Amino acid sequence: MDINKIVLVITCAFSGISVIVSFLSLSNTRKIANKNGYINTVTASRERWASSLQSNGSSYLAIVDSIFLQRENRIQKYEELLKYQYAMAISLHDYDDDKELKSKMKEIQNHIYKFVASKNSDSLENEIAEVQKLKDEIYLLINRKHQEEWKKQKYEVALEE
Known part of the structure; x- marks a missing residue:
């Protein structure tokens, strides 16, 4: 066998190995890209969810305070409170802390309804104190989440790295 044939066989063998390695590398890169794409999509979705919960929660808590501070427009403030309460409740799941958060918001809703519907809203100091306690607990729950x-x-x- 002459040297040219030996070089040709070795070149073909290394070229074949190179093609196989390239194919395996491409296949692995594709799997990694798909996995990273999925993780990035999930992470971005979760980031939007957390940001929405935090934004709606801060607006909700601010409105709770404003209902007690303002004498007029309490019904409109109550309606706005419900809007944020429902936006938060819809974005929550069936985890224990989510159920607790929904329950506390419902309690606040009941107390504030009594406050808004009352003709003499100055006499509801116990309602105000209870709402303040619940509001602090909601703040802690949202912060923990x-x-x-x-x-x-x-x-x-x-995991991506």
Whole structure:
């Protein structure tokens, strides 16, 4: 066998190995890209959800305070409160802390309804104190949910690397 045939056989063998390695690399890169695309989609969706919950929650809590501070427009404020309450409730799931959050918002709704519907709203100090307590608990629940979500997002980003 002459040297040219040996070089040709070796070149063909290495070219074949190169094609196989390239194919495997391309296949692996494609799997990684699909996985990263999925993770990025989920992470972006969760980020929007957390941001929406935080935004609606802060508006909700601000409106709760404003109902007690303003004498006029309480019915409109109550309607606005319901809008944010429902926006938050719809975005929550059936986890225990979500159920607790929904329950506390419902309690606030009941107390504020009594306050808004009452002719003598100055005499409802117990209602106001109870709403303040519930509002603080809601704030802590929303804050905890946001922190947990942030931990999950950091974990997902770590998986990508």
